[in-house]
Amino acid sequence: MVRTVKDPETRRAEIIAAARRLFQIREYEKTTMQDVMDDLGIAKGTIYYYFKSKEELMDAVINQMGDEAVERMQKVVDEGHGNALERFQQLIAAGNIADENPEIMEQLHNPKNAGMHAAMIAVTAKRSAPLYAQIIRQGCEEGLFHVENPLETSEFILVSIQFLMDMGVYQWTEEDLMRRARALPGLIETLLHAEPGSFQFLFQQGN
Template structure:
């Protein structure tokens, strides 16, 4: 078991790397930049991490795992049917965005800067890898309950998560342009409705049973900017 001092120093390095990656970009940040910010010797860095890439991967894991734990709690809840579980998973994502809406635009501006392309890509891939097994578990339950008639739960889950990732990407880009293009909110509502309709058909679920994003969500997101 790692000592408190070990964990504290590792956390310092991770926090410094996160700040530098977001401000300067991953490519322009060196190991020397990280250790200088923390105030440790270069050898100390390599005691905790083998490379700059490893510290990025650790950061990505930390960020992605924060969200998936709540999803796993929902999946493990035996009192919920599959449809309820899936809608609650969507609600987790909505609630997080709403709770952090005051800083959402600044965060997205950093992530969608060209210099942070590798961070955005790695985070999306890690989120997909973690989410697909959980969604597949919900789909299997839904098939057993007679709610869904999907043929292959794993492939179906992958498709749903990929579509959700694409919708999140559209949402982020449109939100960043909202001041110049206020009509984007209507486009987002239409795309969200199409996404919900697509999931219903992919799953063979009852019509209008999937509520990924209520129409009021976008107004709520823009309320504090």
């Protein structure tokens, strides 16, 4: 039999795809590196050449999920229609990672994976902030927002929301979470100097 030799990028992508699929089906904790090897029919030396541990492989899966979300969000910025408020909603929907990866996100909410989860939130906020800043600039041009520092404002909003509202970071009660969700639209409207009620859709989405 002729041994098939694949280029490094193709092989690495295959390993990440297999791990992502297994993490969804079997859960992260129950999946081993051997499971990934068996799924792909590759040797131990091959997988460990690319990933030194299951944690490193999970990190690659998370980065891939983030890449996909940012790509969708970039498309909204480049091709989306409507005013800034409408595009804000489109951007939020495009950046939703949890709906397509529920099992993986559930694993990240495990206290044992808190460091990995926090890193994902930080990286996602950093990468998506410039995209939100573009929409904020559009809103300023349309007279919907009045902000002097769009990028810094978007960074502040994203990091605050993602950390404060994430049940994997803070073990809020349902009442705690609802109280913050109700306050969120008004807080963003204050930061953006937007019309009262213009961000009420955020609370409606959370229900």
